[in-house]
Amino acid sequence: MGTTHVEQGFEPKHRQLKTVLSEALETEFAVGQVLPNERELAARFGVARATLRQALEQLELDGRLQRRRGVGTTVAPPRTVVDVSASPDSWPGGPGDDWDVTGRTRGLPPLTVARLLGTAADEPVETVHRYRGGDGRPVAVEVLYIPSSRLGGSAVAGPADGSSADDAEEGRRVLRRLHRFALDGLDRSVELGSATDEDAGRLGRLPGAPVLVVTSQYVVAGTVAAVGVATYRADTCRLTIGDRNG
Amino acid sequence: MGTTHVEQGFEPKHRQLKTVLSEALETEFAVGQVLPNERELAARFGVARATLRQALEQLELDGRLQRRRGVGTTVAPPRTVVDVSASPDSWPGGPGDDWDVTGRTRGLPPLTVARLLGTAADEPVETVHRYRGGDGRPVAVEVLYIPSSRLGGSAVAGPADGSSADDAEEGRRVLRRLHRFALDGLDRSVELGSATDEDAGRLGRLPGAPVLVVTSQYVVAGTVAAVGVATYRADTCRLTIGDRNG
DNA sequence: AAGTGGTCTAGACCACTCC
């Protein structure tokens, strides 16, 4: 007896499960509450664990659940709202900026960044790392790439391994040097990506976790003075852009 | 010890596979080219098909691959760039707008939308559906919610089932009525979501496919005159915001 | 009808967190 139930469309089990769980989350669970473990849920719904996990995965992608290995699955709080608008003075590290500089290095940028900067592939750039928290959770990490040639003037400090407190101070210094220039424009793009091993660690997720990648091009006098690649946790963040018109 | 972050030296197979495949995509395959099928790839790498699929899934999420049931897996072209900036006249359906109105209905909005509109949960609203293509592919669908009470003036046309050519014309008419008002502000947010059954169909994807949900609040005289919920294919789109500063 | 990706199963073991 095949389930020859042809009702204009076929609905997979994991999809039905998602619907059922979704409703249960609204009616029977409170934010932060721990769900029964996967083995029990699967048994309760009469499906294989892998099938249940497909449903849970989607609910996590939608920001409805939070799963932590060794801990359990909990009902997620509403997504953290993060403003990514461009304001009149939007230089990184400027006033009102709620990022923390965590390090600084110097080296070759990824090819895609070099292309955005318009630099040669073998031109080393200043690289500043930043971290942004919110609601007590990690929200984003960002890497800023700034060609030394566009910082003007004097030389930069000595070697840097990218992690010490001194490196953070050096990073802030690099950013301050940017502030001397007038920011003419700021172009941003948003796309879906997956966390690198490194970013995943900093964001408290597993590698490959879905992230929103926000790429910023800071324009000074018609050329790109800096490029930022920010990686936001896609499960827990909602990005807002407040645009104002005449 | 505090929150010391210790490196974990373990790398899952699907992650290694992703790396290997990623390199192969760059060196051995051209855009549009079809990959060997999953069963063969799995055999070639000596892993179970489910494991291979984990790697493929991520590559698709990253916009590197495109998988179609019954067809195969191909190397994806670069993501379609879509501008979601607010311009001085950003009313939906205004000049330079590259959306196609596909239908119109009237009914109760989702609760979340009613909250954004500031209307009572039981107040019916005009509902206009739009479609946006690009590079010959579906890019996004949007549903616009407009409280009739904020359209002013005369009554609306008769019954609508939401799909006929007449409904599209009605939809355009509703939007035109908006254009009489001065748009004071436009707030947008971007977050990750998954396609509903309906949206998935229109976007040529399976239900649950990852999408970027762009929510727009159109403000007139301090109140929200309309709300738009646009659903962009996350695998094939990159959203850009061109901000300009003084 | 053949071939593809999508779904599903019933196990097993591993990495991690917490007690």
Next chain:
DNA sequence: GAGTGGTCTAGACCACTTC
């Protein structure tokens, strides 16, 4: 050590596209 989610296997069948 107990309990959690994460990974992995080796199958099977289904929905869909194409020929």
